[in-house]
Amino acid sequence: xxxxILGFGSVGRGIARVIQEKDPGITVTGLADSRSGxxxxxxIDLPAALDRKEKKGLCGDRQVSPLNVVxxxxxxxxxxxxxxxxxxxxxxxxxxxxxxxxxxxVVTSNKGPIAxxxxxxxxxxxxxxxxxxxxxxVCGAIPVLHILQHDLLxxxxxxxxxxxxGTCNFILTRMEDEGLTYxxxxxxxxxxGYAEADPTYDVKGIDAALKLVILxxxxxxxxxxxxxxxxxxxxLITPEAIRLACDRETTIRLIAxxxxxxxxxxVSPRIIPQGHPLLVEGTLNAVxxxxxxxxxxxxxxxxxxxxxxxxxxxxxxxxxxxxxxxAH
Amino acid sequence: xxxxILGFGSVGRGIARVIQEKDPGITVTGLADSRSGxxxxxxIDLPAALDRKEKKGLCGDRQVSPLNVVxxxxxxxxxxxxxxxxxxxxxxxxxxxxxxxxxxxVVTSNKGPIAxxxxxxxxxxxxxxxxxxxxxxVCGAIPVLHILQHDLLxxxxxxxxxxxxGTCNFILTRMEDEGLTYxxxxxxxxxxGYAEADPTYDVKGIDAALKLVILxxxxxxxxxxxxxxxxxxxxLITPEAIRLACDRETTIRLIAxxxxxxxxxxVSPRIIPQGHPLLVEGTLNAVxxxxxxxxxxxxxxxxxxxxxxxxxxxxxxxxxxxxxxxAH
Numbered sequence: 001x002x003x004x005i006l007g008f009g010s011v012g013r014g015i016a017r018v019i020q021e022k023d024p025g026i027t028v029t030g031l032a033d034s035r036s037g038x039x040x041x042x043x044i045d046l047p048a049a050l051d052r053k054e055k056k057g058l059c060g061d062r063q064v065s066p067l068n069v070v071x072x073x074x075x076x077x078x079x080x081x082x083x084x085x086x087x088x089x090x091x092x093x094x095x096x097x098x099x100x101x102x103x104x105x106v107v108t109s110n111k112g113p114i115a116x117x118x119x120x121x122x123x124x125x126x127x128x129x130x131x132x133x134x135x136x137x138v139c140g141a142i143p144v145l146h147i148l149q150h151d152l153l154x155x156x157x158x159x160x161x162x163x164x165x166g167t168c169n170f171i172l173t174r175m176e177d178e179g180l181t182y183x184x185x186x187x188x189x190x191x192x193g194y195a196e197a198d199p200t201y202d203v204k205g206i207d208a209a210l211k212l213v214i215l216x217x218x219x220x221x222x223x224x225x226x227x228x229x230x231x232x233x234x235x236l237i238t239p240e241a242i243r244l245a246c247d248r249e250t251t252i253r254l255i256a257x258x259x260x261x262x263x264x265x266x267v268s269p270r271i272i273p274q275g276h277p278l279l280v281e282g283t284l285n286a287v288x289x290x291x292x293x294x295x296x297x298x299x300x301x302x303x304x305x306x307x308x309x310x311x312x313x314x315x316x317x318x319x320x321x322x323x324x325x326x327a328h
Numbered sequence: 329x330x331x332x333i334l335g336f337g338s339v340g341r342g343i344a345r346v347i348q349e350k351d352p353g354i355t356v357t358g359l360a361d362s363r364s365g366x367x368x369x370x371x372i373d374l375p376a377a378l379d380r381k382e383k384k385g386l387c388g389d390r391q392v393s394p395l396n397v398v399x400x401x402x403x404x405x406x407x408x409x410x411x412x413x414x415x416x417x418x419x420x421x422x423x424x425x426x427x428x429x430x431x432x433x434v435v436t437s438n439k440g441p442i443a444x445x446x447x448x449x450x451x452x453x454x455x456x457x458x459x460x461x462x463x464x465x466v467c468g469a470i471p472v473l474h475i476l477q478h479d480l481l482x483x484x485x486x487x488x489x490x491x492x493x494g495t496c497n498f499i500l501t502r503m504e505d506e507g508l509t510y511x512x513x514x515x516x517x518x519x520x521g522y523a524e525a526d527p528t529y530d531v532k533g534i535d536a537a538l539k540l541v542i543l544x545x546x547x548x549x550x551x552x553x554x555x556x557x558x559x560x561x562x563x564l565i566t567p568e569a570i571r572l573a574c575d576r577e578t579t580i581r582l583i584a585x586x587x588x589x590x591x592x593x594x595v596s597p598r599i600i601p602q603g604h605p606l607l608v609e610g611t612l613n614a615v616x617x618x619x620x621x622x623x624x625x626x627x628x629x630x631x632x633x634x635x636x637x638x639x640x641x642x643x644x645x646x647x648x649x650x651x652x653x654x655a656h
Binding site for chain 1: 346
């Protein structure tokens with residue numbers, strides 16, 4: 001399988017390193033970061049590209065743009081992992097549209113395009129007989145989309161709940177374990193590299209809500225967007241509230257939940273009893289599916305990290321290789 | 329897809345009810361319990377068969393044996409869910425061998441044949457170009473075999489740990505929560521229908537060890553049997569041991585673990601820290617996979633139950649329908 005990788009930050013480089021180390025039968029024929037690109041139908045020299053990126057900050061030639069690579073490289077699947085604005089999902093959405101329109105599969109870790117334009121992009125993929133896969137957009141290394149799409153055949157998923165943001169979960173875990181205030185725990189999360197300089201996107205619940213939108217649209221084809229989610233973040237939670245929860249053998253977690261039959265789509269701090277499967281520690285993610293036959297199933301794993309995200313992207317690519325080889 | 333169901337106990341009837349209620353495109357053309365059988369290439373009247381079983385204890389005619397159905401019915405996949413001796417895996421193994429030799433797919437919930445004869449049965453399936461699937465043999469409703477075989481492509485599974493016996497987990501949970509002795513908790517498990525009259529198979533760790541053997545042979549093709557597993561049950565655990573563990577913010581669970589690179593295959597009571605994902609309550613099951621890219625992934629769900637087992641069997645059948653339709 002030949003792929004083009006768009007975006008050569010930690011995720012793109014993680015994917016390149018995994019391909020280089022594990023040799024899973026994937027050849028990279030196109031590669032671009034925001035300021036340069038490179039194409040070679042015989043396969044790009046990945047160690048050299050990684051080295052160039054480290055030393056010069058560029059993976060290829062300044063004359064070659066990301067869109068040049070999308071439109072011109074010879075590949076079976078585009079891997080779209082470039083930095084993308086969350087308000088309009090660009091430039092990833094344009095890259096994805098171009099690739100699908102060329103009849104190429106797309107695998108992405110970018111939440112924006114999938115949360116904002118899932119129906120349009122899915123329809124475009126179907127009309128060109130190719131696949132749009134995005135396991136890496138939700139819950140990091142947990143293969144929840146694969147599980148939902150392939151492993152629960154015969155089951156109806158009636159609802160889902162999850163801890164979908166590792167930053168929030170880390171902050172709440174530290175507030176509980178050490179009695180820290182929100183600001184102290186946030187400072188610690190920043191020091192550990194778990195929170196951005198501007199933590200709004202995580203702590204206000206927006207990141208979890210985007211994942212919820214992606215899951216809801218995938219499972220039930222609801223056609224919802226961020227505006228349809230009732231969102232409350234964790235930034236107003238006090239140590240007193242956490243202590244009170246602990247006294248009752250419960251604790252507080254930021255829970256994303258979707259219950260279509262009640263029209264419920266919500267991200268909010270919730271009280272969870274001790275011993276509940278969703279009650280994970282630190283930066284872990286967890287998702288519980290409520291199904292009619294299999295009952296409640298909970299999946300727990302790392303929610304972020306370049307290798308974990310690479311794992312999800314490579315999993316999607318190898319799935320395409322097994323099931324849709326040589327489509328184009 | 330046409331199937332023959334062998335075994336019409338709670339699992340077989342659960343499957344029949346799900347097919348009847350959900351109409352997932354499956355026609356039952358053969359059906360047998362240990363003393364009777366029925367065949368109809370046009371499709372057996374399932375409500376009538378369920379009614380006969382309830383009123384007369386027989387699903388079909390006394391003249392028709394299970395092996396008659398295996399050898400004579402017209403079906404694409406055999407569903408082998410008949411009561412089977414754990415020491416020799418019969419009569420299920422013979423049924424499976426006959427069906428595979430006829431070029432029919434097999435889906436089973438019977439641990440015996442898979443734990444005792446996986447390599448031989450797998451080779452037979454391969455040589456006839458059909459599939460042998462057995463999701464229902466391990467961890468009930470958790471689709472752990474599907475996940476291992478299809479959702480972690482590109483990952484190497486390095487080790488696995490799990491709570492694989494709901495009876496033991498219920499007993500240990502009750503000893504911890506209520507300070508019961510082992511005998512008191514076992515009596516309660518019996519009352520709740522979670523333990524057999526003879527609980528040896530569960531409490532001595534044999535059931536968990538069989539599941540471990542099945543998982544290890546599936547993931548790593550180790551070719552191991554029950555004799556290769558170091559087994560310690562839960563029947564000698566005292567309330568004092570549990571109290572001591574609790575004082576240290578840990579608890580005791582029966583853990584099955586496989587670490588091939590250390591040659592380790594073991595079922596034994598282990599001390600687990602509070603907050604660990606494997607620390608599930610009551611009759612739940614949990615499995616943690618240690619992978620090179622995705623890190624640690626934990627899956628939690630119901631370990632038993634006729635509907636949950638039916639869910640796993642139906643999932644395997646629908647998978648066959650999607651991926652191996654019309655093989656024979």
